[in-house]
Amino acid sequence: MSETTPPPPEEPTPQTSRIGVDSWVAESEARRARTPAALVGHGWQRTPDAIKLLAFVGVAASYPFWAANQGDLFIFGIGTLLYAALGMGLNVVVGFAGLLDLGYVAFYGIGAYTYAELSSPQYNLHWPAEATIPIAMAVAALVSLFLGYTSRRLLGDYLAIVTLFFGQAFTFFLNPANPKVAGKGLTGGADGLPNVDPIDLFGYKFTSIRQLYFLLLVVVALLAIAIHFANQSRVGRAWRALREDPLAAEVMSIPVNRLKILAFAFGAAVAALCGTIHVSISTAATPGDFDVSVLIIFYAIVILGGIGSVSGALVGAVIINCSLQFLEPQNDHPSVKRWLFYGTIVLLILSIKPVIRPVLVLAATIGFGFAVHAIVAATAGSAWTTGVPGASAFNPQASGGAVWINHWAIVPAVSHGNFNNCLYIGLVAAIIATGMLSGWWRLAALVPTLYLAVLAWENLLAQNGAITAYLLFGAMLVGLMARRPEGLFGSARVEIV
Amino acid sequence: MAVAAPKPLLELKGLSMSFGGLQVIDNLDLVVNEREIVSVIGPNGAGKTTLFNLVTGIYQPDAGEILLGGESLLGLPPHTITNRGVARTFQTLRLFLNMSVIENVMASQYGRTKVDIVRAMLRTPGWRREEREIRARAEEKLSFFGQRLVGYRWSQPAYSLSYANRRRLEIARAMATEPKILLLDEPAAGMNPVETHEITELIGQLRAVGGYTILVIEHDMHVVEGISDRVVALDHGVKIAEGTFEQVATDPKVVEAYLGTKAAATK
Numbered sequence: 001m002s003e004t005t006p007p008p009p010e011e012p013t014p015q016t017s018r019i020g021v022d023s024w025v026a027e028s029e030a031r032r033a034r035t036p037a038a039l040v041g042h043g044w045q046r047t048p049d050a051i052k053l054l055a056f057v058g059v060a061a062s063y064p065f066w067a068a069n070q071g072d073l074f075i076f077g078i079g080t081l082l083y084a085a086l087g088m089g090l091n092v093v094v095g096f097a098g099l100l101d102l103g104y105v106a107f108y109g110i111g112a113y114t115y116a117e118l119s120s121p122q123y124n125l126h127w128p129a130e131a132t133i134p135i136a137m138a139v140a141a142l143v144s145l146f147l148g149y150t151s152r153r154l155l156g157d158y159l160a161i162v163t164l165f166f167g168q169a170f171t172f173f174l175n176p177a178n179p180k181v182a183g184k185g186l187t188g189g190a191d192g193l194p195n196v197d198p199i200d201l202f203g204y205k206f207t208s209i210r211q212l213y214f215l216l217l218v219v220v221a222l223l224a225i226a227i228h229f230a231n232q233s234r235v236g237r238a239w240r241a242l243r244e245d246p247l248a249a250e251v252m253s254i255p256v257n258r259l260k261i262l263a264f265a266f267g268a269a270v271a272a273l274c275g276t277i278h279v280s281i282s283t284a285a286t287p288g289d290f291d292v293s294v295l296i297i298f299y300a301i302v303i304l305g306g307i308g309s310v311s312g313a314l315v316g317a318v319i320i321n322c323s324l325q326f327l328e329p330q331n332d333h334p335s336v337k338r339w340l341f342y343g344t345i346v347l348l349i350l351s352i353k354p355v356i357r358p359v360l361v362l363a364a365t366i367g368f369g370f371a372v373h374a375i376v377a378a379t380a381g382s383a384w385t386t387g388v389p390g391a392s393a394f395n396p397q398a399s400g401g402a403v404w405i406n407h408w409a410i411v412p413a414v415s416h417g418n419f420n421n422c423l424y425i426g427l428v429a430a431i432i433a434t435g436m437l438s439g440w441w442r443l444a445a446l447v448p449t450l451y452l453a454v455l456a457w458e459n460l461l462a463q464n465g466a467i468t469a470y471l472l473f474g475a476m477l478v479g480l481m482a483r484r485p486e487g488l489f490g491s492a493r494v495e496i497v
Numbered sequence: 498m499a500v501a502a503p504k505p506l507l508e509l510k511g512l513s514m515s516f517g518g519l520q521v522i523d524n525l526d527l528v529v530n531e532r533e534i535v536s537v538i539g540p541n542g543a544g545k546t547t548l549f550n551l552v553t554g555i556y557q558p559d560a561g562e563i564l565l566g567g568e569s570l571l572g573l574p575p576h577t578i579t580n581r582g583v584a585r586t587f588q589t590l591r592l593f594l595n596m597s598v599i600e601n602v603m604a605s606q607y608g609r610t611k612v613d614i615v616r617a618m619l620r621t622p623g624w625r626r627e628e629r630e631i632r633a634r635a636e637e638k639l640s641f642f643g644q645r646l647v648g649y650r651w652s653q654p655a656y657s658l659s660y661a662n663r664r665r666l667e668i669a670r671a672m673a674t675e676p677k678i679l680l681l682d683e684p685a686a687g688m689n690p691v692e693t694h695e696i697t698e699l700i701g702q703l704r705a706v707g708g709y710t711i712l713v714i715e716h717d718m719h720v721v722e723g724i725s726d727r728v729v730a731l732d733h734g735v736k737i738a739e740g741t742f743e744q745v746a747t748d749p750k751v752v753e754a755y756l757g758t759k760a761a762a763t764k
Contacts (some may be wrong), residue, residue, distance in 0.1 A: 226618040233617030233624065234631065237604040241593045248591035251553055253579040253608025255672050264615070493595050494656040 010252050044489075049228060052311050066209050070432045074209050075328075078281060078462040080321040081216040082274055087301040087313035088220075088227050089270025093298075095308035095334040096231060098243030098261035100156060103147065103163035104271055104298060106170035109290030111141055112279035113174070113187060119280075123182065127198040133276050148261035155246065156473025167295065174287040182295040192286035199280040212281055219277065220314075223270065228310050230266075237261055240308075266282030297324070300473055304480060306490025315488060322475070327469040341457050344472060345450065349481040351423075361443055365450045369408040372451065376410055383413045409451075409458050476489040500651055503530035505564075506710050507552070507583075507678055512561030514544075514551055521547045522558070529678065532709045534704055536721045538745070539731035547733070549680050552712075553585050554578040566677070578663075580608040582677035586667040588686065588714070592655045595625045599651035601666055602691035605610040605673045608675065638669045641707070642699070661692045668699075671689055672707065679703065681713040685720045697723040718746070 057201045060081070067073040080313045086108065093101045114136035118127045174192075178185040187193070199206040199215065206212050230236050242249040242256045250256045279285045297320060305316025326336045350357045377385050385406065405411065412419060430449040437445050461468040507529040513523040521544045528537050537545050537621045541586050550556045552563060554575040570578050584605075610631060612624045639646050642665045658666060664684060671679055684700065685693045697720050703709050715721050721725045721742060722727060728745040730738040732754040745751055 031527070043677035103736045229618045229620055230614055232611065233614065233628070234603075234610050235614045235617060237596070237600055240596055240600075241604040244595055245591050248587065248593070250575045251555070251579060251585060252605035252670060254604070255574070255578050255608075266614070373536070387610045391524055471597075491595070494654070495594070 009264035029404060046150055049311075053221065056224075056311075056314055057217065060217055060220075061214075064213055068408050070209050073213060075325045076322055078209065078215050078216060079325060080317050081220050082278055082281075083297065083301055083321045084314045084317035085216070085220050085223055085277075086271060086274045086298050087317050088223050089267045090298050090302050090312055091308065091310065091313050091350065092239075092270070093229060093263050093267035094302055096236060096239040096243065097260060098239075099260060099263060100160040101158050101163045101264065101267065102295065103166035103170070104308060105166045105268060105290050105295040107144060107268035107271035108142040108275045108278070108294070109170055109174065109287075110140045110268075110287075111275025112285045112290070113193065113275075114139045114272070115276040116193040116196045116279050116285040117186075119200075120193050122188065122193050123197050126197055128203075129201050129276070129280070133199075133273060136276045137269040137272045140268040140275075144264045144268035152257040152260055152486070161227065168293065171287055171291050174290070187287070188285075189288065190243060192284050194284045196279050196283050196285060198283075199277065203356065206280070212277075216277060219273070223407070224310055224314065230312070233264070235259070263335065296470075300477060303478060303487055308485030308491070309487070309489040312487055320460030323472065323476070324469050328466060333452060340472065341462070344475050345453065346473060346477065347448070349446070349477070351483050357443055361450070364447045365454075366408070368447050370452050373408055373410060382412070385410055385412070411452050411458050420456075423452065423456045424460055427456045503533070505529070506531045506533075506566060507712065508562075508564040509548075509552070510562040510564070512551060512558050512563065512682065513550075514547060514556060514558045517703035518527075520662045521734050522551065525561070525731075525734065525736055527610040527729060527736070529710055529712050531677075531710055532670060532704060533726050534700065534713065534724050535716045536725040536728045536729060537712065538716070538718075538721060538728060538751075539714055539737075541645075541755075542733075543731040544734040546682060547734075549585055549682055549712075549714065552680060557663065559729060574606060579674050579676070582675075583680065584671035584678075586664070586671050586675035586682055586684065590660075590663050590667060592663055592670070593655045595654055597652045598646070598655055598666060599632070599635050599639065599654050602638050602673045603631050603669050604642075604676055605670045606631050606634060607673075609675055635673060638672045639666075641672065641702075642669065644759065646656040661688050664688070664696075668703075672703075672709075677710065678710040678712060679713060681715075683714055685715060693717060693720060702723045 003352045006495050060077075063077050063437055064073055067077060090101070090104050091097050093104065115129075115132050116452050117123065118125050118135065119129070119189065120126075147163065147166055151159055154162060173179075174187045175190050178187050178189040180186070180321070199212075231239075231281070238249065238254045238259050241252065241254055242259055267344075282289070301316040301320045303316075304314060304319060305312025323340055326340060346362065352361070354359045373385065427449070430445070430452050433444055434445040434449050457468075480487065505528045507527075509525055509527040512522055512525040513520070523548050525548070527548075536603075537548065539545055547556065552570070554570065554573055554577070557572070565578075565581055565583060570581065570583070573581070574594065583683065593604060593608060596604065596637060610627055612621075612627045616624050625729070635694075636651075646662060646665055646669065653665065655666060662689070668679075668684065676678060681700070685696045690694060700711060702721075709725075713724065725742050728738075728740065728742050728743050729736060730748070730751045732750075737750040737754060738748040740748075
């Protein structure tokens with residue numbers, strides 16, 4: 001070191017640290033923290049958890065006063081809050097304790113059916129909710145103790161197989177099995193248990209959508225606080241420790257098997273609580289509400305929000321439920337649907353780096369579209385280009401306010417034989433071809449692929465929202481996982497080998 | 498300090514363990530007295546880490562007895578053995594990497610604390626008191642390493658620590674279980690000469706200040722020489738020598754185990 005070099009400062013600044021210096025890893029985060037996204041993330045991290053929850057509850061509490069109608073309050077409000085509670089419960093099992101529990105939806109069902117047995121004309125029992133809800137939670141927790149005890153030595157894939165089997169066995173128990181108890185089918189088979197009583201707490205009946213919404217909001221807020229507090233306690237630390245390294249946790253005085261079963265039971269009780277509320281709202285317990293497709297939504301919420309993050313589960317529930325509901329064909333939101341689709345596509349493309357490339361691809365796609373449209377308009381009949389984009393069997397006139405699409409994408413006015421099917425097969429082929437190319441060739445191939453995706457969307461997918469929802473989910477999750485493997489609010493996991 | 502007649506803390510009697518046909522520990526007798534530092538040396542594959550796994554209950558021995566303060570540890574699950582007063586570190590660091598530095602040391606106090614999840618969710622005064630104690634104890638254990646771990650923000654994740662500091666954190670985490678005996682598995686592995694010197698002094702302090710009895714596996718003979726009251730040499734699961742460092746280091750059997758017969762013959 002030369003004479004002129006100033007003495008190193010006491011606190012090494014990021015500029016002076018080198019690879020190999022102790023705090024390098026920590027400082028690398030500080031160095032990265034200059035991008036706008038990182039600044040937002042940093043601000044979010046420094047916001048106290050109480051304020052985050054207050055903000056969520058505040059916005060949620062105001063929703064009944066600006067929701068368009070009772071139907072919206074039902075599908076967006078109640079649906080989201082129910083998913084939020086379920087997501088938080090699943091997060092305890094999967095996020096904190098790191099147990100891949102694919103039987104979670106069965107506990108949701110056990111809660112719902114237990115409530116329905118005790119408060120419906122099925123056996124003519126009409127117990128009050130202050131009794132049936134704790135009973136339902138206890139039943140689910142007991143069943144989970146059984147499942148947890150038998151599979152306590154399993155982790156990862158093996159646990160997933162056992163719990164998935166359990167979930168399937170439960171749906172089998174509900175529908176074809178339907179054992180006879182006291183002269184009646186216990187679960188009501190495919191019809192389920194109809195005419196379930198509304199929740200009746202200490203003589204107060206929750207019947208209107210608004211009452212149920214606020215009940216759910218209180219449940220969600222209390223659950224968020226309880227789970228956050230549990231996570232900050234010795235049990236929460238033990239859960240996270242066993243997620244990190246079960247053997248080390250065991251040797252560090254943590255009874256790993258007991259804590260795994262506790263996490264299972266905790267998640268099961270939360271799921272059962274949600275099940276009781278769900279069944280009291282829908283007034284019927286039906287087997288279809290508790291199958292694997294529902295489980296996928298729970299997992300999508302937890303993964304999107306960030307595994308192990310309570311606020312992530314809340315935000316994940318909002319995103320997943322709302323996009324799911326917008327895509328439901330009977331919910332008439334063609335323009336929102338279109339925004340969701342194009343937004344997802346643009347976000348996916350923008351994840352390509354450097355940023356000039358996605359911009360070029362998007363510009364080229366727009367140009368390509370106009371060119372193709374002009375050629376078709378000039379050479380083929382006008383029936384090929386004058387359809388109504390976004391029209392569906394439910395709403396043939398719905399254009400979603402986007403007639404401009406007609407000048408860019410090809411939307412035939414009448415169905416042309418196999419045009420839609422060819423589009424779809426062409427899109428799949430184009431995606432495969434794009435995946436096989438690399439470099440600039442891949443970017444070039446992206447242009448027609450995107451345009452095909454747009455055509456497939458406008459002509460085929462938008463009309464089949466229920467199915468498209470899952471495609472869009474997949475695209476959203478793939479895009480997010482590529483950019484942020486830890487989810488929106490999760491913290492990055494580091495493995496040192 | 499005048500020490501009374503040595504009182505055995507950890508006693509292994511006729512301990513045997515095999516994996517299939519491979520005898521890893523063969524009829525081993527070993528006594529560690531209270532406030533003693535005993536080093537276990539031996540070539541790779543001698544069965545040193547297996548010995549630790551047996552004492553901490555990760556493996557069950559085929560034969561023999563393990564006593565801690567006169568009470569048998571056989572058949573107990575590892576977390577119970579830790580609660581009885583045995584703590585260890587791992588040769589291949591096994592920290593809870595994605596938890597913060599202080600949470601690592603707080604998590605290992607699970608067995609020493611009582612407040613259940615219901616009281617934690619309600620944040621009762623009992624939870625508050627215990628949580629304060631847990632944090633204070635964790636800070637105390639981390640402070641043991643002087644400037645080395647103090648310089649860090651304890652809220653920073655464990656993966657951001659350097660290799661040497663991860664070793665120190667493992668020791669702090671083991672100390673937080675409030676053990677009677679500490680089993681250190683190669684505490685100086687991967688450390689530079691300065692750090693190795695520090696760890697030698699630290700192990701001495703662990704006994705002098707912390708009052709722990711220490712059983713240590715170590716390959717670095719400078720460390721072994723610097724810390725050990727007694728050295729035990731293992732080879733193929735058999736105790737081949739025991740005594741002071743000088744006695745063991747010059748024992749022909751030990752030299753043979755490390756260097757082969759020819760070297761022993763020419764010595």
